Structure formats: structure tokens, C-alpha cells
Amino acid sequence: MVVVPRKQRSKDKITDRKSLAAILSGLRASGKVVVLTNGVFDLLHVGHTRCLEDARSRGDLLVVAVNGDKSAAALKGKGHPVVDEDERMEVLAALSFVDYVTSFEEATADALLEQLKPTLYAKGTDYTLKTLPEKDTLKALDIKAVFVGDKKGHSTSKLIQKIQKLKKK
Secondary structure, three states, X not given: OOOOOOOOOHHHHEOOHHHHHHHHHHHXXXXXXXXXXXXXXXXXXXXXXXXXXXXXXXXXXEEEEEEOHHHHHHXXXXXXXXXXXXXXXXXXXXXXXXXXXXXXXXXXXXXXXXXXXXXXXXXXXXXXXXXXXXXXXXXXXXXXXXXXXXXXXXXXXXXXXXXXHHHHO
């Protein structure tokens, strides 16, 4: 009988922050470049995948932190997120270029950066170093910011508006 190892399932990539911090510590100690990005990732679209693929190309591992449902609602407004936190995390974990997925409820990623200590912090091109809420934390922890993806031209809000227009026809 031949035993074939099971492929990693997407849910295996989803972990809590405390466990992830320990995993990343070991990976960084072995010389791996860890890239962290974060966002709501509601209704995943091509702008998201372009940013994530670009972020992954900057290092050895890509960690995606998803705003929890309460955090997403506070950021995006009533009726958001459309897709709940667990499902958004599972969809992201299914992407081959995403290595780990976790979540957070804070308004900014400062505590996340302090806990996970990535090598690089990736954000979309709609940000600059001046507009990045976490810029002071990045400087204090000596984490380099990188701006990834193409010019912001896609958004979940635009997708929702398009769907609403189609419903009215």
C-alpha cells in the first residue's frame, strides 16, 4: 500500500495571531522574508488579487490579516461586510500565493505589526508612507512599507453599486 500525503487544505492556513506569531518568529529566524498585508477583502476582486500577488512576490511568505466583522463594519459602514469574516478568510486561504490568514478587530494594524513582526508591510497603491496609519509603528519596529498592486481602479463598493443597478433593470 502506498500512502500519499494529503495536500494542505485552505483551512489549514487560517490561524490565530498568537500561534501565527510563534510560527513567523521561527521562519524569520531561518532567514525568511515575511510579508504582511491587511484589509477587509469583502467580495474579492481583481484589485485584491493583484495586490496580494505583488505582495507575495516581495518575500518568501505572505500573511493576510482580515478585518473582523465588527472592524469591517466600523470602517466601511452599515451593511458591511457583505461576506462574513470566516468565509472571507477561507476564500483568501484558498489562494495559492497566500501562506497564512488571520484576523483582527482593531481600527489599525499597529498591534498586529507589533505581535507578528513581519519583514515587510504591504499596502495598496491608494496609500503612501505619509497616509499610512501605522507609519510610526513601522518606524519603531524597523519594518519596511511596500506599496503593491496597480493603480486603485477596483473596489467592493463599485461592485455592489453595479449589482444594485442590475437589480433595478
